[in-house]
Amino acid sequence: MNIENMEAFVYVNHYGSFNKAAEALFLSQPSVTARIQTLERELECKLFDRQSKQTVLTEDGRKFLPYAEQMLQVLQKGKQKLQQRKKAPQQIRIGCTISVSNYIIPEILKQLRARYPEVNYKIVTATTDQLVQKLLNREVDISFVRKVMHPAIRTLAFYEDPISLYVYEGHPFMKTGKASIQDIQHETLVFFECGSLDWMRIHRAFESLEQPPDIAFQVDNVVTAKKLVLEEAGIAFLPDVCVSREVKDKKLFRIHVPEVASVSMQISIVATKEDCAVTSDFADALTDGFREAVLL
Template sequence: MEAFVYVIHCGSFNKAAEALYLSQPSVTARIQSLERELDCRLFDRQGKQVQITEEGKRFLPYAQQLITTYRRGKLHVHRQRKLPEELRIGCTVSVSNYVIPELLPKLKQRFPDVHYKIVTGVTDDIVGKVLGKEVDIGFVRNVNHPQLHSAKLYEDPITLYAYEGHPFVGSERVTIEQIADQPLVFFECGALDWLRIHRMFENLDKPPNIQIQTDNSETAKKLVIGRAGISFLPGLTVRQELVQGKLIPLKVPETEGIALQTNVIVSPGEYAHFMNAIIEIGKQFMSPIGGVV
């Protein structure tokens, strides 16, 4: 492709060979190979002069585009070899609280010379920051955006949790009617999956007994431990409390399959080495504790 474009630009095979640091027979052989591939003549040769054919004129913009794409790709590959001095991470509050403290030390082991900056926000804000190049990598709820590369990091099942000694502890299953009568601490993070929790109560004669509403999982969790009520919570938020026996999961068949998905997002072609490392590390520490898969 370069030989073809250079012959046109320089006006002769000899001058194209000099510009490409090749011999004239080598340039000729490359043009002949391209002509065989395309099954047409690209130049009319008249002594030392060459004239581009109509077929060559039609092919020229495509050749130029291929060369440009190749050079951009080459630059991108070499740029990716050099790691950034600082990786800017945008994430939701839950990821900041429960994922980053476990993930970041392992990430630093792989990229020890990189510094990390973490900012938190809701999913829409983080998506905007990645698009605007304000952060390099985002941790968000399950989103698909045409200008971003998105990959699933983990799914976090939503389960009903009670404090130690609650009457429901030890029950094989708890009905929606029983739950609705209990004082509820309702954690709401705005994800679509929470709509499915709301819908479980739609067919009841009376609304659920929601005593407290909060958009902070730590607040909801501590209120349950303090016996203010029971609560639907993502499993990742209660891993430590489950091990300590401070919170007990309750079996509610209607909640099976309801989970919050967290994705990693980057601009296409950027920070792939970090993204792959994050997903690999995530698989290691996202154990089944608390129902996390």
């Protein structure tokens, strides 16, 4: 059954005239008449009676009218729904630790936008524990966190970022490009304290020393730690990805420390198990974007 024929039927009833209905529909009067006649043949009944200059519904027309109006309303609601989706595209809420938010996400959002142009992105920065709770509370859809284990969460490995010792230009360690734990105990340290097992491994390496190192500055923000090193306030163990720009610009320099050479920061992509489809599909896009933007 043609929806345009029902539309003509509803309009003729509303305006009480074939001519006025034709004007409202931007059609000719014969076109409206033809549509009503076609609908009458399909329904096998007469819908209108013409009484002098008025057009009124027949008994069958009155019975059919609410159904025709309902069908047009459903169609209109469907159109509005599609228009709303175009005006307000789907949003992905991405949770990130500070380092990911500062150094990873800005590099890959462009690739994500190109792959999913209809999606908007909301970035939420917090600690791993906070992000896990936000995930469980449905405040974020997917998160970059330290490696976690939770029965309601699915975890996918994203990347491992080595944690290395970095010094400022002109520091004595630059002569050889390497240092031992014993050498470090005489240095002023800036320590980016994350509270994770990876960073605890660095602390354990200091336990063998007779004299503990001078941790003059202990901060919870990698940007603060990096700036303190740039200001020559001390040297620091930092995730490599966080200092890639400064290394490229030859403002910071990586020093090899054999005792902690295997220490790295492990980042995973997590989502609730109910959203496992979001995890797998979107994780692929995130990983591809990371490789293109950061590693290549």
